[in-house]
Amino acid sequence: MNVEGDAKHPDSSLQFLTNKAVVTLQVKENFLHVRCLKKLNPFDPRPFSSFHCNIYLCDILSTATSESEWKVHSKVESLNTANIGSLLHSTASQCKLLLVHIAVKSKGSLWKLQTLKFRCKNTRQCSAWSTYLNENITTSLGRRSVSRPKSLLVFVNPYGGKHKAVDIHKHIVTPIFNKAGIRQLVVVTEYQNHAKEYLKTADLGKIDGIIAVGGDGMANEIINGVLIQVQEKNNISLDKPPADLSEACPSFVRPSIRIGVIPAGSTNCLSYVSQGFDDPETAALHIALGAEHNLDLSSIHDRNGAFQRFSFSMTSFGFYGNVLKLSERMRGLGPSRYDVAGIHSFLHQCSYNMKVWYLPSDTPVDIANDRTKCRYPCNTCCLDKLSDFEQTMSNGDVCSKPSPILSGPINTNFFNNAVHYEVNSNSEDGSQITLGAKITSQTECFESTKSCDNANGNNKWQVTEGKFLMINSALMSCACSRCPQGLSPSAHLADGNTDLILVRNCSRADFVRYMFSHVGKANRFRFPFVEVYRVKGFRCEMPIASSSVTCEQIDIKQTESECSRTSSCWNTDGELVPDPNIHVWVHKGLIKLFAKGIDQK
Structure with missing residues (x-):
């Protein structure tokens, strides 16, 4: 032996x-x-x-x-x-x-x-x-530098999804944690943002991780609560001057504590993307085994630089914002409230006049034709440095099979007669404008004085404007059981980028075709009214005008002014951000997640 x-x-x-x-x-x-x-x-x-x-x-x-x-x-x-x-x-x-x-x-x-x-x-x-x-x-x-948790703070949301979180924790999670010798401090949440408020003052030094037994909303609460506490302890202001947000990515301290999610909510996007399933037993075992994966987050600030929240999956304005806004008034319907709100928002289809600035990724990718997906071990997410354990897995010493005991921007040519501008950033008032030839994309270029996360000096801010049905930012694929491929199938968990998806105003029939393309494996970016860019940050601005919102109606007596009064909001991980004018920056691997990643098939 x-x-x-x-x-x-x-x-x-x-x-x-x-x-x-x-x-x-x-x-x-x-x-x-x-x-x-x-x-x-x-x-x-x-x-x-x-x-x-x-x-x-x-x-x-x-x-x-x-x-x-x-x-x-x-x-x-x-x-x-x-x-x-x-x-x-x-x-x-x-x-x-x-x-x-x-x-x-x-x-x-x-x-x-x-x-x-x-x-x-x-x-x-x-x-x-x-x-x-x-x-x-x-x-x-x-x-292999694998650290298994010994003590966990567990939040259980008894109201999320189908109200099964308490049973899932009692009958699935607890037996696994007991066999793994993990101590639990369990908090059953009683109201919205309970976990977030708890974590702002909690002593995190005595625990190895924080677990959410719930959906994406509960995970968002925990991530924001932990990050807010860590920044306050390090005297880092969450609010930033608007001028600084327009120039460079803000810096935040990365927490050492890990976050885990046991899926018990309505969509369970984070669990689905990091495991391939919304299966509570799989999630609990990954936590007990000490699996670890970095996770990108985005910080969201309003037009005045006031911090709104951190996000880990989707930040969306327009249709999805309207769905969330309406569904919040229908919580008594359970998960079916999203279907009802979706139908209502479709019948009251609105487009919004917006101006969008974005900073392209350092590694441009043709996202529409990109067939690579974030799979374990992912070389894109681990591009900077693999841990010893990940290097071993990548070299094939450890098999990802069962144990032997088992049986760049896309040019859609949608616009014509658009004019290309370039602003000389050396001009103090920004008045030196060079008029270029007509091109097929309504795009302006603004040179950035600084860049985000190791960006090279050639990166330039791009800007586009028009009427949009949706503006989506996908930090990850955003896949779930209803949408197995997600909003952006080739997005990664920890590459430092987000996929900015712009859905311009189109007919209701075209919008239905676009939405149905998310159900199967169809290419959701091959529509003339859809643009997608892989970016490190972006900001949006809605002009203050009565014509900012345009509505189509089906037997609905709603005037444009009425629709303007019910303007859309941002839906970020299932939470509302009311101001349409926001700054969004991506922070590479800002949190460590109890997850292994989706295995190669």
Whole structure:
């Protein structure tokens, strides 16, 4: 047997009894090797090799022992026990159970908790094996810089989604955390922003992570609460002068604490994008195993530089803003309120006159034709530096398959006769304008005096304006069970960019076709009224004029002035930002998430 660390050697020849075979255990090269000595069913046609298995130590949550009765199947009694050794000769009625709790990747990439039971007559050696395995698990995790949580602050939202958060926490999350030896401080939220207010003054030094049992709204509360507390402790103002926001990305301190989400809400976008499913058991196992992934956030400020909030997924103005604004008055309908609000917003379709500035990404990508997706291990998200554990995974030393125990901007040519301008930033009043040739995109260029996150000096602010049905910013793909590909399928979790999607005014029929393109695998950017840019930041401005809003109506008696009074707002992670004039900057990997990322298929 290979000895790791200073752990005491248990007997490698010790025989254990499972439900199907007599086996021995051995730890070698970060794996627990289970080897079959004898099949309990002599008529089983499967070869001995099918009973062997190798369990990756980092997939083991913990091991333990318990007292058990010595139960032998009737088929075992008929065996020639001399061929097995002394395992079955004892007449003692008591034995020890060695319990090995492991995370198993099942079909469809879901993760399940499985407990392997090994019976043994030698109670002292069985306990020694449990201690030995736990010590080797700790050693293996340390070599890969994997830090598993030992104490978690858990927020449970009993009102979100289908009101199942309490049951999910009690029957799915708690058993997994108990087996992993994780202590929990549970707070059941009682009102909106309860978690956010709690975290502003909470002592975060005694916990290893914060978990949201709820939806994206609860996750947004926790992320904002943690970041606000950290910035205040470091004397960093959240509010920024508007002039500074127009020039460079503001800097914020990155919290050391990790955030996790157990999906129990209506859409569960964050869980779906970081795991591939909105499955509570998979999420709980990733947290218990200490999986970690960086997550981009965006900071949102209003026109005066006043901080509004941090966002992790979608920030949208227009249609989605109207849906959220209306759905907030229909919370009694549960998740179906979004369908009702969506139909109402579609029938009252409005377009908004907006001016949008954006700073293109340092690595332009043709997003419409980009087929790459954020999959673990993602070289784009880990471009700066891979951790030792991620490097090992990337080099193929650790397989992402189940454990062996298992069975740039797009030019749509939509506009004609547009004029290209370039403003000389060296001019004090910005009055030096060079008139260029007519092009097919209504675009202006403004040179930036500073840049965001290692941007080169050639980056220029771009600006476009017109009437928009929607302005969407997708920090991630924003996929969910209703929209499996998301708003922008090629967006990444931690590349320091957001995909800015501009949906200009179009007919109601065209808008329906665009919305239905999100249901399947159709290219949602191949519409003449849709533009998409990968950017590091943007800002929007709505001109103060009576013609800022235009409405189409279907048997609805609503005047334009009435629609102006019910102007849209920003929907950011399911939370409202009322001011249409905002600054948005992307912060690369500002938070650490308990997540592994979606596995390659």
